[in-house]
Amino acid sequence: MDIRNPAQHIDRVVQSPEDVRKNRLRLTTTIEAIRYLANQGMALESIYISMMSFDFAFALLLLDKTMGFTDFLCQALQSKSQDIIFSWWS
Numbered sequence: 001m002d003i004r005n006p007a008q009h010i011d012r013v014v015q016s017p018e019d020v021r022k023n024r025l026r027l028t029t030t031i032e033a034i035r036y037l038a039n040q041g042m043a044l045e046s047i048y049i050s051m052m053s054f055d056f057a058f059a060l061l062l063l064d065k066t067m068g069f070t071d072f073l074c075q076a077l078q079s080k081s082q083d084i085i086f087s088w089w090s
Contacts, residue, residue, distance in 0.1 A: 050056055
């Protein structure tokens, strides 16, 4: 297409009203999809920045230690419970 030739410009192309409606719908959908993806990218960037902070690292370490301690307690209580049940039935 030659942009210097006005006969080939988009406003000179004859389209049916149905084609115009379909093209507008495609364009609107494409724009909305690009906006959505751009917003997701910004959200991921802010999550990455917050994950690199000291507070996040400290909270993650604290959570790891707490979950490890909780797992140890659960295993100990389960062992005691099995011992009680075993001694009751033997």
